[in-house]
Amino acid sequence: MRFTFTCHATDGHARTGVLSTPRGDIRTPAFMPVGTAATVKAMSIDQVKSTGADILLGNTYHLMLRPGGERLARLGGLHHFMGWDKPILTDSGGFQVWSLAGLRKMTEAGVEFRSHIDGSRHMLTPERSIELQADLIGSDIIMQLDECTTFGSSHEEALVSLELSARWGERSKVAFGGTRATQALFGIVQGSVFPDLRKRSADALKSIGFDGYAIGGLAVGEGHQLMCQTLDVTVPELPMDRPRYLMGVGKPIDLVEAVHRGVDMFDCVLPTRAGRHGQAWTWDGPINIRNARFAEDPDPIDPTSTCPASSRPSKAYLHHLFKAEEILGQTLLSWHNLGFYQDLMAAMRAAIAKGQFQDLRARLRQRWG
Numbered sequence: 001m002r003f004t005f006t007c008h009a010t011d012g013h014a015r016t017g018v019l020s021t022p023r024g025d026i027r028t029p030a031f032m033p034v035g036t037a038a039t040v041k042a043m044s045i046d047q048v049k050s051t052g053a054d055i056l057l058g059n060t061y062h063l064m065l066r067p068g069g070e071r072l073a074r075l076g077g078l079h080h081f082m083g084w085d086k087p088i089l090t091d092s093g094g095f096q097v098w099s100l101a102g103l104r105k106m107t108e109a110g111v112e113f114r115s116h117i118d119g120s121r122h123m124l125t126p127e128r129s130i131e132l133q134a135d136l137i138g139s140d141i142i143m144q145l146d147e148c149t150t151f152g153s154s155h156e157e158a159l160v161s162l163e164l165s166a167r168w169g170e171r172s173k174v175a176f177g178g179t180r181a182t183q184a185l186f187g188i189v190q191g192s193v194f195p196d197l198r199k200r201s202a203d204a205l206k207s208i209g210f211d212g213y214a215i216g217g218l219a220v221g222e223g224h225q226l227m228c229q230t231l232d233v234t235v236p237e238l239p240m241d242r243p244r245y246l247m248g249v250g251k252p253i254d255l256v257e258a259v260h261r262g263v264d265m266f267d268c269v270l271p272t273r274a275g276r277h278g279q280a281w282t283w284d285g286p287i288n289i290r291n292a293r294f295a296e297d298p299d300p301i302d303p304t305s306t307c308p309a310s311s312r313p314s315k316a317y318l319h320h321l322f323k324a325e326e327i328l329g330q331t332l333l334s335w336h337n338l339g340f341y342q343d344l345m346a347a348m349r350a351a352i353a354k355g356q357f358q359d360l361r362a363r364l365r366q367r368w369g
């Protein structure tokens with residue numbers, strides 16, 4: 001059975017539905033925990049599963065460097081390697097090369113770079129990225145190789161960049177082999193913050209034809225308002241019957257505003273990275289558990305939560321763990337934050353289904369400012 005995306009309800013531009021894949025269904029709007037190096041940092045795979053996540057994100061850049069694509073394939077692929085039998089989406093590597101690798105050389109062919117781990121030389125082309133994702137890692141949703149246009153680029157620079165990404169999108173589709181029975185290929189829209197270029201990029205990708213469309217080039221320093229304004233002009237250019245994935249986003253308020261504009265899928269390191277640094281997200285906004293006011297707070301973060309990390313340990317205990325630099329603190333707050341993100345997505349799906357998304361959005365905007 002191939003991929004099918006079904007919308008069950010809409011509320012304005014917001015929509016809720018299911019992306020059915022051979023490895024399982026993804027309830028949308030969906031949040032994907034980030035499992036960069038074959039692990040959602042500080043979490044066991046059972047803890048991740050317990051939060052209700054339907055799909056994880058992996059990074060081709062990290063996995064190709066360590067343990068290596070061919071080694072991962074010899075070990076049965078990423079699902080078997082990390083013990084996750086539900087869907088996995090992998091990013092194609094371009095963004096991570098720019099944010100992590102040293103000594104990069106960008107050409108029409110692809111990007112040459114040195115590993116941030118051991119300085120070894122690597123070449124990533126659209127064709128190699130597809131081979132890594134589809135054949136070696138074995139991911140279910142594959143991203144084209146693209147260039148994430150830096151925020152602050154000129155209109156001309158953004159045009160040159162989006163046209164490169166469109167050519168790489170075409171090459172990715174050819175390497176992927178048109179359509180596959182059990183895997184999906186997503187294109188990535190660029191165009192920075194320029195409405196005309198976002199339309200141009202979307203038109204180019206639609207003419208190539210993808211199973212889903214990601215919105216790239218955002219959450220790169222443009223700020224919440226400009227991100228929302230760019231979504232306002234980009235989402236309407238994307239096909240209604242295909243999933244829309246906003247890459248690298250974001251804070252809870254970002255998710256609410258993007259769902260309001262018709263986005264279906266998200267990924268972000270924030271809940272786990274911030275969790276490892278003591279920040280816990282709550283329905284009343286974020287708190288930092290290392291603050292002295294929690295030193296003798298006997299109550300859990302959220303006694304009503306189904307997540308054990310939210311409903312059982314007291315804030316005093318979590319405060320202690322962070323003061324003592326105990327690893328358990330990082331696990332418990334990462335677990336809590338991922339549980340909170342999944343509860344937020346579930347609340348948005350339910351509100352859209354009941355035609356009450358605007359009430360939820362208004363309440364959360366008021367609370368989170």
Ligand SMILES: N#Cc1ccc(CCNc2nc3cc4nc(N)[nH]c(=O)c4cc3[nH]2)cc1
Pocket residue numbers: 091092093094095143146147148149188215216217218219220247248249250268269270273274
């Ligand atoms: N803590 C924390 C934290 C750290 C970084 C971020 C920003 C992530 N933003 C972001 N990820 C992206 C991945 C991307 N991947 C690709 N292939 N293309 C993109 O344009 C792209 C754009 C992105 N923008 C958000 C939260």
